[in-house]
Amino acid sequence: MSGQGARLELRDLYYGFAQDEPLVTLDSLDLTPGQVVVLTGPSGSGKTTLLYLLSGLLVPVGGRVSWDGTDLAILREGARDQWRRQNAGFVFQDFHLIPQLSPLENVLIPAGFSAFSTRALRTRAQMLLTRFGVPARRRAALLSRGEQQRVALARALLGDPRVIFADEPTASLDAASGQVVAQALRDLAHREGRTVIIASHDPTVIEIADLGLRLSRGRRVEPA
Numbered sequence: 001m002s003g004q005g006a007r008l009e010l011r012d013l014y015y016g017f018a019q020d021e022p023l024v025t026l027d028s029l030d031l032t033p034g035q036v037v038v039l040t041g042p043s044g045s046g047k048t049t050l051l052y053l054l055s056g057l058l059v060p061v062g063g064r065v066s067w068d069g070t071d072l073a074i075l076r077e078g079a080r081d082q083w084r085r086q087n088a089g090f091v092f093q094d095f096h097l098i099p100q101l102s103p104l105e106n107v108l109i110p111a112g113f114s115a116f117s118t119r120a121l122r123t124r125a126q127m128l129l130t131r132f133g134v135p136a137r138r139r140a141a142l143l144s145r146g147e148q149q150r151v152a153l154a155r156a157l158l159g160d161p162r163v164i165f166a167d168e169p170t171a172s173l174d175a176a177s178g179q180v181v182a183q184a185l186r187d188l189a190h191r192e193g194r195t196v197i198i199a200s201h202d203p204t205v206i207e208i209a210d211l212g213l214r215l216s217r218g219r220r221v222e223p224a
């Protein structure tokens with residue numbers, strides 16, 4: 001439970017397969033707590049791959065992905081998983097909710113990995129759903145898409161992560177719902193000091209970026 005963001009120092013990142021063009025290569029990226037960075041670029045340019053490298057879901061072939069001095073690239077798999085459980089929250093384009101479960105139950109799905117007591121977790125889950133204006137007990141399948149993404153946001157925040165990774169979080173929402181989600185992501189960084197990394201081509205999301213990183217064929221291109 002830190003409620004604070006994390007500091008990224010990335011150097012000489014390289015990910016790809018032998019004899020092929022790299023899928024992603026990036027010489028440096030520095031992020032400070034409270035920043036929103038938005039990864040943009042055409043389909044297939046490497047945004048999701050970079051998001052996975054930054055969160056330790058993928059391991060680079062070369063380089064350093066260092067969060068507050070912990071280099072995910074050299075951690076063993078178990079330690080990397082533990083870092084993710086303790087520090088990272090994920091939001092996806094398609095919400096990844098279980099439709100038969102209630103919002104409350106969906107938010108509590110990651111609870112098995114947490115150190116909080118069950119009662120404290122339920123209270124926190126309830127608080128997050130109230131914050132995002134979602135009814136706790138209706139079946140998730142009956143919620144609007146915007147509400148479903150807000151449930152997913154609440155679930156991502158259950159463990160009070162220092163870094164939020166979001167992959168096209170507004171791509172399947174209408175403009176108004178996308179705006180609500182973009183503003184929520186901005187607040188998580190600017191008001192709460194979390195580090196927020198988003199892959200998106202939505203202008204509403206690009207607008208909240210403190211730092212833009214534009215990719216083409218796995219490389220940074222200017223202007224950002």
Ligand SMILES: Nc1ncnc2c1ncn2[C@@H]1O[C@H](COP(=O)(O)OP(=O)(O)OP(=O)(O)O)[C@@H](O)[C@H]1O
Binds near residue numbers: 023046047
């Ligand atoms: N496991 C893998 N094996 C081989 N190629 C891969 C793998 N994962 C991704 N790629 C390739 O890497 C490139 C970048 O993919 P990525 O999904 O990161 O792009 P993206 O910018 O997120 O695209 P989109 O906006 O369509 O989601 C693509 O050419 C993709 O086919």
